[in-house]
Amino acid sequence: MNEILTVQNVTKSFQHKLAVHNVSFSITKGQITAILGPNGAGKTTTISMILGLLKPTSGEIRLFNRLPHEKQVREKLGTMLQEVSVMGGLKVREILALIRSYYHEPLPMGELISLTGLTEQDLKTRAEKLSGGQKRRLSFALALAGNPELIIFDEPTVGMDITARKQFWQTVRKLADQGKTIIFSTHYLQEADEAADRILLFKDGAIVADGTPEQIKASINKQSVSFIVDPETSLEKLYQHSKIDRIYRKNNRVYAETASTDRVLEFIFQEKIGARDIQIERGKLEEAFEQLTSEAKEAI
């Protein structure tokens, strides 16, 4: 049984708003999976359901072949949520000791400290006096306290600086190499690309793409062949070409969007449509992703 998590036909609606619509996927051991999507795509709702904090309206979620709220699941699960302030009045060391006491086989304190980069000084500090970066490190430590097999991070790097981010992902990779399964959400394509083995692309509460970062990038990245042509020339044949997804004119140029620029070039020369000043444009990945993001925003 390598399936750590299975999500089957899960839908969640709040009153009249559909937050997650018929989502299914499963995750195997040792994988780092990114749940990527713009704000409002249903990432946090999906994560909350996996954590057993929300009940799906329909469908089923199983972790380690059990239901999310079962104690045996919680023993093997670690999480870092968005916007959590650790309770005040306690020193970092005390909080870590407290959370470790909840688990049967917690991670040894020393290991916990070295993994998360908390300093001796941090341990003596009261939680409410920590800086933003220190707080994130503490949250990370709390997620690892129980030595979990599955770790779920909701937007983990928000508020981290570049160094902290780099360190964080290095540690996450190390954990995955130890056989831990990791799921995180992000709205940065670059982060998902660099850190994850697999990306689940969410949009409007549904998964629109699921694959390796390369596959995802290919699916959202658009290439096009553009050229100048005599306005009287008929483009009818181009419209009928199976490899061309879309044709439009901009600044006197004709743009043909395609997954295979080679085939389109071949076609243009074969048909001798008199194209001049031909250019191949590889769309910017981030732009394509942002476009997806902004479309989603308008839809809300």
Place this chain on the structure above:
Amino acid sequence: MKAFQMQCKIEMIRVLRNRYFVFWSLFMPIIFYYVFTNLVNSDVPNQAEWQAHYLMSMTVFSVMGSSMMTLGIRMVQERSQGWSTFIRTTPLSDSVYFAAQMIGQSVIHVLSITIIFIAGAIINDVSLSALEWVLSGLWILFGSLPFLAVGTMIGLMKKVETAAGISNVVYMVLAVTGGLWMPLEVMPKVMQNIAQWLPSYHFGNGAWEIVRGEMPDWKNMLILIAYLVLFMLLSKYIRRKQEAV
């Protein structure tokens, strides 16, 4: 079990580090006690009895306050800051968490009772029999239960500011109308009649009876239990209603 002990210990550390608790539940009652039994001239026939009576009033006042406010406000804070949500993702069960909070709070109450009793013995030489000290202490511990239930109700509020404001008002009104600040006998008849139905009066009265050498009335106990049940049901009902949304 390990989690339970740890949770109790942590809850106590947190209360003791809370400046509001130290000020309102230890410092203020002792100051009030000193002021009203020494500086304010009260023409009471039996000075020693009045000093013991008022020591009970102030201890009850202290414990009632920390039951409602320390517990309630802390619960609101934990929820509004997302901490409760995080705890729900850990293996700690709700019942262990709840029990630890109640036990931790009660240990704190034992501490408050001891400190204020010692303060009374030092300030005014209040001398009771060992049995009276223990019984009145136990009574105050028992009488705090309905107020802990009020605390859990206040803990269901959304904002810390609202919770602090409302619990403060409820606290002060209950303390005054229950005769904790001044004896009911000096208040108008109407107030005295109302007090007969208030939990704070019966809370105080049990302890006053003990220091007079009597036993708490059955009525004191029954009314406190009735309030405990009422507040627990209400708290449960509100929680269920909130979860439904």
